[in-house]
Amino acid sequence: MKHxxxxxxxxxxxTERFRGVGAAALAVRVLLVGxxxxxxxxFYTRFAAVxxxxxxxxxARTFELLSLSLAALFLxxxxxxxxxxVRSVRxxxxxxxxxxxxxxxxxxxxxxxxCIYCGQLFVSAIxxxxxxxxxxxxxxxxVAAILLLPALAVACGMLLAFPFHAVLRFLRGKFLLSFLFxxxxxxxxxxxxxxxxxGVKEVLLGGDLKYFFGEKVLSRLALAVKYAYPANLFARxxxxxxxxxxxxxxxxxxxxxxxxxxxxxxxxxxxxxPSAPEPRLRAGGGRRPVFFALLAKEFVTIFRTPAxxxxxxxxxxxxxxxxxxxxxxxxxxxxxxxxxxxxxELALLLTLLYSALTNVFCAxxxxxxxxxxxxxxxxxxxxxxxxxxxxxxxxxxVAFALLASSAALYFAGYLSLGAALTVLLFGLAFSFAxxxxxxxxxxxxxxxxxxxxxxxxxxxxxxxxxxxxxxxxGGSLALxxxxxxxxxxxxxxYAGFAAGGCCFLAALLSALYLFLHLRRRYDAFAxxxx
Amino acid sequence: xxxxRVENLCKRYRKGGAYAVEGVSFTCEEGEIVxxxxxxxxxxxxxxKCLEGMLPYDDGRVEICGFDMKKRPLAAKARFGFxxxxxxxxxxxTGRGYLSFLGDVYGVPTAERRTRYEELERVxxxxxxxxxxxxxxxxxxxxxxxxxxSLLHRPALWVxxxxxxxxxxxxxxxxxxxxxxxxxxxxxxxxxxxxxxxVAELCDRAxxxxxxxxxxxxSLSSHTDGERKLLEERxxxxx
Numbered sequence: 054m055k056h057x058x059x060x061x062x063x064x065x066x067x068t069e070r071f072r073g074v075g076a077a078a079l080a081v082r083v084l085l086v087g088x089x090x091x092x093x094x095x096f097y098t099r100f101a102a103v104x105x106x107x108x109x110x111x112x113a114r115t116f117e118l119l120s121l122s123l124a125a126l127f128l129x130x131x132x133x134x135x136x137x138x139v140r141s142v143r144x145x146x147x148x149x150x151x152x153x154x155x156x157x158x159x160x161x162x163x164x165x166x167x168c169i170y171c172g173q174l175f176v177s178a179i180x181x182x183x184x185x186x187x188x189x190x191x192x193x194x195x196v197a198a199i200l201l202l203p204a205l206a207v208a209c210g211m212l213l214a215f216p217f218h219a220v221l222r223f224l225r226g227k228f229l230l231s232f233l234f235x236x237x238x239x240x241x242x243x244x245x246x247x248x249x250x251x252g253v254k255e256v257l258l259g260g261d262l263k264y265f266f267g268e269k270v271l272s273r274l275a276l277a278v279k280y281a282y283p284a285n286l287f288a289r290x291x292x293x294x295x296x297x298x299x300x301x302x303x304x305x306x307x308x309x310x311x312x313x314x315x316x317x318x319x320x321x322x323x324x325x326x327p328s329a330p331e332p333r334l335r336a337g338g339g340r341r342p343v344f345f346a347l348l349a350k351e352f353v354t355i356f357r358t359p360a361x362x363x364x365x366x367x368x369x370x371x372x373x374x375x376x377x378x379x380x381x382x383x384x385x386x387x388x389x390x391x392x393x394x395x396x397x398e399l400a401l402l403l404t405l406l407y408s409a410l411t412n413v414f415c416a417x418x419x420x421x422x423x424x425x426x427x428x429x430x431x432x433x434x435x436x437x438x439x440x441x442x443x444x445x446x447x448x449x450x451v452a453f454a455l456l457a458s459s460a461a462l463y464f465a466g467y468l469s470l471g472a473a474l475t476v477l478l479f480g481l482a483f484s485f486a487x488x489x490x491x492x493x494x495x496x497x498x499x500x501x502x503x504x505x506x507x508x509x510x511x512x513x514x515x516x517x518x519x520x521x522x523x524x525x526x527g528g529s530l531a532l533x534x535x536x537x538x539x540x541x542x543x544x545x546x547y548a549g550f551a552a553g554g555c556c557f558l559a560a561l562l563s564a565l566y567l568f569l570h571l572r573r574r575y576d577a578f579a580x581x582x583x
Numbered sequence: 584x585x586x587x588r589v590e591n592l593c594k595r596y597r598k599g600g601a602y603a604v605e606g607v608s609f610t611c612e613e614g615e616i617v618x619x620x621x622x623x624x625x626x627x628x629x630x631x632k633c634l635e636g637m638l639p640y641d642d643g644r645v646e647i648c649g650f651d652m653k654k655r656p657l658a659a660k661a662r663f664g665f666x667x668x669x670x671x672x673x674x675x676x677t678g679r680g681y682l683s684f685l686g687d688v689y690g691v692p693t694a695e696r697r698t699r700y701e702e703l704e705r706v707x708x709x710x711x712x713x714x715x716x717x718x719x720x721x722x723x724x725x726x727x728x729x730x731x732x733s734l735l736h737r738p739a740l741w742v743x744x745x746x747x748x749x750x751x752x753x754x755x756x757x758x759x760x761x762x763x764x765x766x767x768x769x770x771x772x773x774x775x776x777x778x779x780x781x782v783a784e785l786c787d788r789a790x791x792x793x794x795x796x797x798x799x800x801x802s803l804s805s806h807t808d809g810e811r812k813l814l815e816e817r818x819x820x821x822x
Contacts (some may be wrong), residue, residue, distance in 0.1 A: 560700070
């Protein structure tokens with residue numbers, strides 16, 4: 054009976070985790086993860102080949118590389134465990150219900166911990182075989198490491214969960230601060246991404262990577278590896294250099310019960326401490342025209358939901374950086390590999406691609422509002438005003454991002470002023486098309502969130518627009534390269550302008566799709582419960 | 584003077600499906616309180632949502648202060664205030680922000696907002712919670728802020744779907760007193776309810792619905808025990 058209950062709890066946790074994710078969306082996610090994993094394997098293999106050739110001590114390089122890789126994996130899994138612990142142990146919505154059900158806290162906690170562990174096990178089961186394959190590792194310990202490393206990461210994650218939860222509590226209701234914090238973290242991550250892209254470029258060009266890892270850098274890495282516990286112990290065991298199994302056994306014996314105790318403390322705290330009082334906010338009281346009231350309502354709804362603010366405004370804020378980093382890597386790659394300057398077409402591709410990413414959030418513009426969208430129909434506001442406010446807010450956000458991207462490309466010298474303005478114009482047209490289409494599609498196929506859950510992001514529509522961005526921008530770049538190599542035409546602007554034509558056509562068609570018969574459709578709208 | 588006219592209202596949720604509301608007709612005069620009563624699934628909420636413009640209806644006519652809901656929707660909507668059964672509100676706004684938003688939507692002058700807010704606060708007693716996010720409100724507090732928002736523009740018609748649900752006894756008493764006062768000032772009130780005692784106590788007329796059809800209209804203007812008993816008998820007869 055107890056076993057049945059335990060498995061029911063695990064089943065509930067897993068179901069909750071994938072609630073609202075359709076088969077198509079799941080397939081897309083699997084494909085994306087697969088693509089990313091393939092790219093990582095390719096890069097890691099190339100990088101390992103270069104790195105292990107540095108200096109004369111290949112074994113030491115292999116040990117360093119494996120230790121650092123395992124350390125990075127361990128940190129990633131620890132952070133993931135901490136986030137999962139806070140989400141599913143401390144802040145879970147089901148806790149008040151379980152408080153009244155005949156389910157022991159121990160069993161509830163065990164079910165939640167098993168789910169967290171399985172999530173990290175999945176990561177470790179993908180990453181460790183890659184390391185083992187690339188660095189030609191053998192031995193039974195590889196299997197043990199796959200099982201043990203996530204367990205230690207979960208234990209450490211429990212320790213991190215406390216400060217993580219404290220930060221979340223502190224940021225609760227401080228919307229501007231959370232936005233800035235989230236954006237800064239995202240930008241930091243992006244900086245790391247740019248470093249990775251730089252590394253990819255060097256690997257591709259076979260350039261100066263060896264010179265980067267000079268004596269000074271190598272000695273610093275060796276020092277870092279010396280203290281990178283427990284990754285260096287795992288690396289040693291995996292490489293068969295020595296057998297630090299007693300040390301690993303001692304660490305596990307200490308860390309795993311401690312992790313369990315911490316998790317218990319985390320759960321007890323959730324049952325004991327009442328939720329923090331809601332902060333008091335002041336709202337402006339001046340009279341505004343209806344349209345601006347609707348616009349402000351749209352903004353407030355997004356900005357005061359941290360997950361929405363992050364996935365919309367933060368992405369928009371860092372979009373220029375993404376365009377700039379990719380342009381710096383892609384531009385020099387094209388120039389050095391093919392000896393051609395395709396800055397305009399590349400800038401267009403990157404701008405369209407990243408603006409499509411920024412606009413992903415528009416795909417749930419109606420569903421996000423839930424039942425209030427239906428209730429708004431009883432207010433004396435026209436369909437045109439309601440939809441124009443949604444389109445305008447989305448366009449303001451993406452226009453800011455596009456303007457900053459174009460300015461960055463112009464000031465960095467990648468584009469002339471005219472080319473930067475053209476890219477901006479094409480980007481705006483493309484974004485307008487995406488915003489109008491996404492809003493209308495969501496209006497025609499609304500999925501109102503149930504209870505306190507948040508609306509999905511309309512994966513399918515967003516993917517279509519990402520594919521369109523790739524087709525228009527990539528097509529323009531391909532056409533430019535084709536004309537250059539096939540016909541030797543040094544400067545053929547038609548490719549770029551054809552792409553621009555596509556953007557404007559898409560904008561026109563999408564605007565018609567949204568605004569044609571809007572009032573009739575708005576009056577006939579009857580809801581979108583899941 | 585007639586504030587609300589509903590004529591032969593018909594609504595189906597699916598083409599070819601059964602009518603959720605069929606042939607419902609009634610009016611609501613100035614100074615009158617009208618109750619919509621019926622069992623679960625009788626069509627009370629559907630009727631209310633149709634006349635509010637939230638749901639499209641298949642046939643019939645809804646006029647508010649002489650404005651047809653289909654032909655002049657904005658003019659019609661500007662003349663009523665509504666409270667939904669689930670107290671839906673923009674939960675990421677504070678109570679004050681929500682009232683300010685509704686003030687903008689209904690074009691209430693800034694100076695008048697404060698006076699009306701103070702008047703409504705005396706009845707509903709939301710207190711300092713007005714500056715908290717609506718997402719943190721209890722069921723009853725949401726009900727209160729929705730009521731405040733619906734009355735900010737002093738609508739000619741006040742439409743409420745199950746208004747007493749979730750209110751504490753003190754708030755319920757205040758709301759009842761306020762409804763009487765509001766009606767006595769020449770406004771019309773339409774509300775749906777399961778609470779027969781409240782309907783008998785407040786309403787001048789009750790529209791009895793059963794399976795989407797209007798089965799009776801009862802006069803309750805004298806608020807006597809006899810009228811209350813008649814309402815109860817008719818309600819349970821239709822069960």
